[in-house]
Amino acid sequence: MLKLVFRAGISKRAYSAKAVKLTVETYPNLQRGDYGTLEESDLTRFRSILGDSSVFVDDIEGYNEDQMRKYRGQSQVVLKPKTTSQVSEIVKHCNDRKLAICPQGGNTGLVGGSVPVFDEVVVSLSGMSQIRSFDETSGILKVDAGCILESTDQFLAEKGYIFPLDLGAKGSCQIGGNVATNAGGLRLLRYGSLHGSVLGIEAVLPDGTVFDSMHSLRKDNTGYDLKQLFIGSEGTLGIITGVSVLCPARPKAVNVAFLGVESYEAVQDTFSKAKRELSEILSAFEFMDRESQVVNKKFLKAPHPLAEGSDEIPEYPFYILIETSGSNKEHDDAKLEQFLETSMEDGTILDGTVSQDEAQTRTLWAWREGISEASQIEGGVYKYDVSLPLSKLYDLVIAARERLREANLIGETDEYPVVDPVGYGHVGDGNLHLNVCVRRYTKEVEKVLEPFIYEWISQHHGSISAEHGLGFQKKNYVHYSKSDVEIAMMKDLKRHYDPNGILNPYKYI
Numbered sequence: 001m002l003k004l005v006f007r008a009g010i011s012k013r014a015y016s017a018k019a020v021k022l023t024v025e026t027y028p029n030l031q032r033g034d035y036g037t038l039e040e041s042d043l044t045r046f047r048s049i050l051g052d053s054s055v056f057v058d059d060i061e062g063y064n065e066d067q068m069r070k071y072r073g074q075s076q077v078v079l080k081p082k083t084t085s086q087v088s089e090i091v092k093h094c095n096d097r098k099l100a101i102c103p104q105g106g107n108t109g110l111v112g113g114s115v116p117v118f119d120e121v122v123v124s125l126s127g128m129s130q131i132r133s134f135d136e137t138s139g140i141l142k143v144d145a146g147c148i149l150e151s152t153d154q155f156l157a158e159k160g161y162i163f164p165l166d167l168g169a170k171g172s173c174q175i176g177g178n179v180a181t182n183a184g185g186l187r188l189l190r191y192g193s194l195h196g197s198v199l200g201i202e203a204v205l206p207d208g209t210v211f212d213s214m215h216s217l218r219k220d221n222t223g224y225d226l227k228q229l230f231i232g233s234e235g236t237l238g239i240i241t242g243v244s245v246l247c248p249a250r251p252k253a254v255n256v257a258f259l260g261v262e263s264y265e266a267v268q269d270t271f272s273k274a275k276r277e278l279s280e281i282l283s284a285f286e287f288m289d290r291e292s293q294v295v296n297k298k299f300l301k302a303p304h305p306l307a308e309g310s311d312e313i314p315e316y317p318f319y320i321l322i323e324t325s326g327s328n329k330e331h332d333d334a335k336l337e338q339f340l341e342t343s344m345e346d347g348t349i350l351d352g353t354v355s356q357d358e359a360q361t362r363t364l365w366a367w368r369e370g371i372s373e374a375s376q377i378e379g380g381v382y383k384y385d386v387s388l389p390l391s392k393l394y395d396l397v398i399a400a401r402e403r404l405r406e407a408n409l410i411g412e413t414d415e416y417p418v419v420d421p422v423g424y425g426h427v428g429d430g431n432l433h434l435n436v437c438v439r440r441y442t443k444e445v446e447k448v449l450e451p452f453i454y455e456w457i458s459q460h461h462g463s464i465s466a467e468h469g470l471g472f473q474k475k476n477y478v479h480y481s482k483s484d485v486e487i488a489m490m491k492d493l494k495r496h497y498d499p500n501g502i503l504n505p506y507k508y509i
């Protein structure tokens with residue numbers, strides 16, 4: 001088995017490296033909204049609410065820049081409340097003064113939603129990270145929004161439970177951020193979306209009111225299910241301060257297989273067969289193209305999972321990661337073995353390796369999870385996170401590659417801005433990640449890709465955001481996935497709850 005370092009979080013960014021361009025320089029047509037401007041008296045008020053040590057005005061570059069180093073805001077202050085009532089008081093003050101706010105969790109978002117655009121006040125939830133309660137019979141967990149996903153899952157592991165969401169940024173992202181983005185992740189196939197597992201939410205509304213809906217009921221048909229409004233609202237309707245979530249029992253037996261196949265058709269065939277034959281133990285089904293393996297190898301500096309002692313990446317055009325989880329190791333092993341044997345016999349699978357222990361399981365997952373960060377290794381990345389009918393999923397990568405070639409933007413030398421597009425994602429959820437790896441961010445590339453990609457998705461009845469959200473990147477493109485009536489209702493809701501538009505402006509809609 002290969003050896004990789006397990007990297008659960010995201011790499012520390014080097015802020016001393018080449019400065020990220022200000023968002024307002026990249027998009028010079030942006031206009032600052034009619035908001036108040038931060039004054040010394042505001043800082044005094046914030047200090048009186050939070051204490052001096054939770055109000056930051058120096059060394060706040062990291063809160064202004066996003067994970068992809070694509071967007072940079074100009075906030076002058078970062079606030080780190082420790083309680084819901086502090087969040088409420090801050091928001092009330094900002095609303096009275098019409099100061100815009102950018103709520104921020106772990107700042108791992110991939111659509112530019114988590115960083116300010118102009119001088120919004122950053123409200124970071126990282127000071128609120130207490131587990132509030134856990135019921136060992138029902139599996140209902142109540143946490144502060146700032147709890148880190150990975151630490152929360154480690155807490156649950158000790159109790160025999162698992163958090164119903166897992167993703168590559170688990171070491172940095174926060175539960176509040178996960179809920180605010182309605183993150184999908186690696187095991188949605190097994191545990192479903194947060195719209196199902198979140199039972200309750202506590203949030204501070206734009207006028208400072210505390211919306212307390214921290215329920216722990218699986219069934220509750222008493223009126224509108226208001227908590228759903230906050231799941232996926234990306235900080236535009238309220239600041240989430242607490243989450244109640246139903247956690248499943250942690251599977252005792254977990255297997256991971258990493259496979260090589262000869263075509264995207266073979267990926268689909270393997271998926272259909274896995275659903276039929278692995279059925280209840282299938283917990284994840286991920287695919288990766290060869291280009292994604294190339295960037296990953298460069299980034300992780302480790303041998304490929306199927307390399308067998310060589311330094312090369314085997315010549316398969318597509319790779320699959322299958323995870324099974326259940327309660328009986330012998331049963332699951334036998335089922336997976338038979339599935340792999342028959343798939344090799346009929347030629348659907350050409351090559352593969354299966355993890356033999358927990359460390360190898362993590363290593364194989366690390367290889368899949370690494371691609372997101374690896375894609376920006378040459379300088380930058382344009383990310384498209386889309387839902388499409390399974391049969392069309394990879395066609396978008398081919399279409400994007402062709403379009404970039406026609407525009408003469410792809411090449412091996414530095415004069416070309418684009419290195420290559422890579423495709424991978426959650427086949428089990430019909431979710432493709434198209435990452436166009438670039439040496440630098442340029443308007444030319446962006447114009448060739450957008451709105452072309454969004455139009456393509458709309459023509460093929462997909463969604464322009466499967467799981468990362470709209471943020472800043474997609475705010476002008478919602479109409480490719482939502483009708484006029486749907487957009488009008490969203491705008492009405494926003495206007496009703498946030499008439500001053502202070503929460504996360506310039507994003508979403």
Ligand code: FAD
Binds near residue numbers: 104145174175178184
């Ligand atoms: P942030 O990035 O800080 O914020 C994201 C958005 O939510 C912003 O609009 C912000 O204003 C808002 N927000 C944050 N906290 C709150 C709060 N408490 N109240 C209200 N609004 C808030 N996403 C997936 O869906 N699936 C994946 O598999 C996946 N993998 C990833 C892998 C990597 C390596 C990286 C870097 C990102 C990945 N993401 C994935 C993106 C993703 O959205 C998240 O990482 C995560 O859900 C964001 O959480 P966060 O705490 O970092 O939020």
Ligand code: 2HG
Binds near residue numbers: 110185385433
């Ligand atoms: C993943 O599935 C994440 O790895 C990140 O959703 C995808 O970076 C991306 O485009």
Ligand code: ZN
Binds near residue numbers: 185467
């Ligand atoms: Zn994903």
